[in-house]
Amino acid sequence: DGGITQSPKYLFRKEGQNVTLSCEQNLNHDAMYWYRQDPGQGLRLIYYSQIVNDFQKGDIAEGYSVSREKKESFPLTVTSAQKNPTAFYLCASSDYTGTGGPSTEAFFGQGTRLTVV
Amino acid sequence: RKEVEQDPGPFNVPEGATVAFNCTYSNSASQSFFWYRQDCRKEPKLLMSVYSSGNEDGRFTAQLNRASQYISLLIRDSKLSDSATYLCVVMEYGNKLVFGAGTILRVKS
Helix, strand or coil, rough: CCCCCECCCCEEEEECEEEEEEEECCCCCCEEEEEECCCCCCCEEEEEEEECCCCCCCCCCCEEEEEEECEEEEEEEEEECCCCCEEEEEEEEECCCCCCCCCCCCCCCCCCEEEEE | CCEEECCCCCCCCCCCCEEEEEEEEEECCCCEEEEEEEECCCCCCCEECCCCCHHHHHHHHEEEEEECCCEEEEECCHHHHHCEEEECCCCCCCCEEEEEECCEEEEEC
């Protein structure tokens, strides 16, 4: 079945450690996204990528890094510079339609809950 | 000013009620518009896309006013199962997908 897979579902990190969250999609979508959601809050955009080997910062990129070496993969690293990383992280993908065209819906993975211990 | 703004609610309504949610967006170059539904501790799922001419899907009606940069969602004959957070979503130029903070709906029997 086509979809987006995030792993792990739960992740515990010690203070000062870097951790990498996995996001893989087999929908052949060009665009991929990472969001952070805190309890009772909306989704805030961390990074997004329109195409392989290209990505842009979202609204809260500080303390995070990404790569897009393959179309189907968009891993997110939460670095030790992120002071408050405990949150629900969601990855999404959508079709890239270029300038002026309507975009299709975004599909989400089931999320990773990161906790700093 | 936030890129996408919604009334956070909560909206507490009885079963069978009609409820309307509103959303405004700041980027006039935005290209696509959606309503998503998110249940507690789950990922968001598409409820419906929003088209300029307005569109309906069963009990749900979405409207878009590009001149006013305003999006709405109307839910008729509310069911208990409609209780969730409703997210207004805007695709800006360059495929930047921006979410509103969400509106909480609680339908009570």
